[in-house]
Amino acid sequence: MKGANTSIVIFSLLALASTFASASDPSSLQDFCVALNSTKNAVFVNGKFCKDPKLVTANDFFFSGLDKAGNTSNAVGSRVTPVNVDQISGLNTLGISLVRIDYAPYGGLNPPHTHPRATEVLVVTKGKLYVGFVTSNPDNRLFTKVLKTGDVFVFPVGLIHFQFNIGKTNAVAFASLSSQNPGVITIANAVFGSNSPINPDVLAKAFKLDKKLVEYLQTQF
Template sequence: MKFLPISFLILALAAATALAYDPDPLQDICLTMRNYNMDFSSYAVFVNGKFCKDPKQTTADDFLFMGLRKPGNTSNPLGSQVTQAFVDQFPGLNTLGISMARIDFAPGGLNPPHTHPRGTELLVVVEGTLLVGFVMSNQLNNTLFTKVLYKGDVFVFPIGLIHFQLNIGNTYTLAFSGLSSQNSGVITIAKAVFGATPPISPEVLTKAFQVDKKVVDYLEAQFWYDNN
């Protein structure tokens, strides 16, 4: 019986490893190619959809991303802009299981309800005030957890759950988020449902939302802006 706690620990560690979403690195680095017109002869390893650069050709610039320096353009219907530092923008992240984003908000700006199917998000407010929240799954009665965040506050959005951020202040707000995947993905709920290509059957949407087809037609006719 004295070995049971150790056995449970080993099983827990094995389960945690089995449930990992991004592949564990098999080498120190696997920098993706920036130029897909380059000669493939010097690239040998193909990992999770990305060709790896020869480590011997690596420079310090491969580990640098300057895309988060400038504020995003919030002059759009949502009043927000997400600037991603995912593996597609930052090749040095490949196989490392992390990424970042900068989120700029005009007063009243919204990062609309969305999910990250492959990553948990940790958000920190650098400037301004945000109302944030996420919704639990059907199993837990779709409970909403929401808080008002101020400068320096940190909030976590569990992987796969619908969440949002709204600037409730009268001034510009800036936040940064870290994600537990090199490519966490983004599914904006309204855009995915009413802006799908080709459109989802009206019969499906009228029954799902319990509304008249005119409402569905109206929503499908809207321009669903993508702030990513």
């Protein structure tokens, strides 16, 4: 009888542990959140305040302008036009957003970057793109593909990825991301253009570069 009672207790504990294990925190929608013990200096986190449903209109779910080409006359030759919760307030809590990406003729680049909170599904609507992503350590495998109009490619959440126009004409792609606020970290900007700058000795050793070259690169960002 004692053994049976022990089994019941163990089973109950396992069931309780399973219940706790099935619960999880909501996905983060910002880079960090420092805990506070009072609301004196608090701000709203991880989303937006919700509008009274009685005051919601169709315009809360509407955005116009993705038919317009982005200006690609910049250093990288691309322009990203986002449609996330900041552009469509009705996206709040729905876990999805959209971007249009325009690329200048041969050489237009959406530089290596990551989305810390979203997987990206990209479809090419015009032109030819060389795209790819790199897996996490220790393998750092590179997966690449040349995409034509109508082709689709997936960039898994958090992985470094890029798109490069290898065609002679402008290229256009649209991408859906699995977050209302996916975030973006452009690798070169973050490493060489951080505010304040990373110590050049750190970057020289990390990238196996001469310190003077690191300092030059920091001036470019």
